[in-house]
Amino acid sequence: MSGWRCTGLRWPHDGPALGWARGDGGGPGxxxxLAYGKELGFRAEGERHCxxxxxxxxxxxxxVPVRSTGARCAECARLDRAHSVAADTIADDPRPYRVYLAWFGPGMVKVGITGEARGAARLREQGAVVFSWLGRGPLMAARRTEELLRSALGVPDRIPYARKRAARAELPGAAERAAEIETLYGRAAALEGAGWxxxxxxxxxxxxxxxxxxxLGGAGPAARVVTGLVAGGVVAGRLVAAAGPDLHLETAAEGIVVLDTxxxxxxxxxxxxxxxxxxVPVVALGAGGVQDGLF
Known part of the structure; x- marks a missing residue:
């Protein structure tokens, strides 16, 4: 894999995949x-670049810092956000958008929007264990609905990723998972005519x-989480689960270790x-130590 740089975990369809770009920035990626039950391993070389x-x-x-989940320098981070939907800088976007409710664990439901053309990929990228669509329409209507639910129902649009990861260790049954989001859906639907x-x-x-x-059904609870790579450091194990940006790797010495890609x-x-x-450096799950992104 020499000459290639990882661009992160993707969820194009019904399973995870790692994206790669050429180290020199040229040519196609x-x-x-990835497949559960298969072994994988890699070693980091040199320095981490934007x-x-x-x-x-x-x-x-x-x-860029080895413990940052952003992997961008300050200027590239500014440029990237300036063109994002979240920055509200593309109000005239003609594409249809969808509003969703996503459940990550007991008491952790968020509201968000995503481009309709992306389907449910955004939900898989966030590690949403359960979700339901709420509505569809123009970008600004979707954004106003998101704000309505935040203010009227007290539903956040962001949840710290470390909380999502911790909740994943002990999930209730499928019926209970769906029930919590169904209750919130009913409360949201009742707002029609009141600012919707x-x-x-x-x-x-x-x-x-x-x-x-x-x-997640066949994987045991994770014990430790990687806090960052180092030059010459190795990450290897048997892939037993994946969610959002995380790979759950079973290892002989550390048990199941989570790698945030x-x-x-x-x-x-x-x-x-x-x-x-x-x-590479690891800590007990829930001990923190990573500059976490919120989404």
């Missing part, structure tokens, strides 16, 4: 489809459960023996 913005390489090839944008079409409640797609982006990686274990 590639994708490695991944650039909006598909363009960083003009200065800046070195006319341009937003309400969609029926249809819960989608990702526990099977993530492989946002910490992998920007590194040059080469293959390593799948049974080489973990030789």
């Amino acid at each position: 590639r994708v490695s489809v 991944v650039g913005a909006r598909g363009n390489p960083c003009p200065v090839g800046a070195v 944008p006319e341009a937003l079409e309400r969609l029926p409640f249809e819960p989608v459960d990702h526990a099977g797609v993530f492989g 946002r910490l992998v982006t920007g590194w040059d990686l080469v293959g390593a023996a799948a049974r080489a274990g973990i030789s």
Whole structure:
């Protein structure tokens, strides 16, 4: 894998895949489809570099902190956010959007929006265990509905990722998972006529459960989490589950270790023996230590 840099975990369809870009920034990228039960391993080399913005390489090839989930220098991070839906800078976007309710664990439901063309990929990228669409319409109508639910129902639009990861260790049954989000859907639907944008079409409640797609049913609880890579450090094990940006790797020495693939982006990686274990910094799950992103 020499000459390639990881661009993170993707969820194009019903399973995880790792994206790769050439280290020199030229030529097409590639994708490695992952399968549960298979072994994988890699070693980091050199320094971690900025991944650039909006598909363009960083003009200065800046070195970025190993413990940051952003993998961008300050200037590239600014450019990337300036063109994002979350920044509210593209109000005239003509594409249809969908509003969703996503459940990550008991008491953790958020509201959000995503481009209709992306389908449920955004929900898998966030690690949503269960979700349901709420409505569809123009961007600004979707955004106003998101704000309405935040203020009227007290539903957040962001949840710290460390909380999502911790809740994943002990999930209730499928019926209980769906029930909590159904209750909130009912409260949201009752707001029609009380500030609900006319341009937003309400969609029926249809819960989608990702526990099977993530492989969570057959995986044991994770014990430790990687806090960052180091030059020469190895991450290797048997893939037992994945959710959002996380890979759950079973190792002989550490048990199940969670690797947030946002910490992998920007590194040059080469293959390593799948049974080489973990030789990068780790902490007990829930102990923190990562500059976490909120989404």
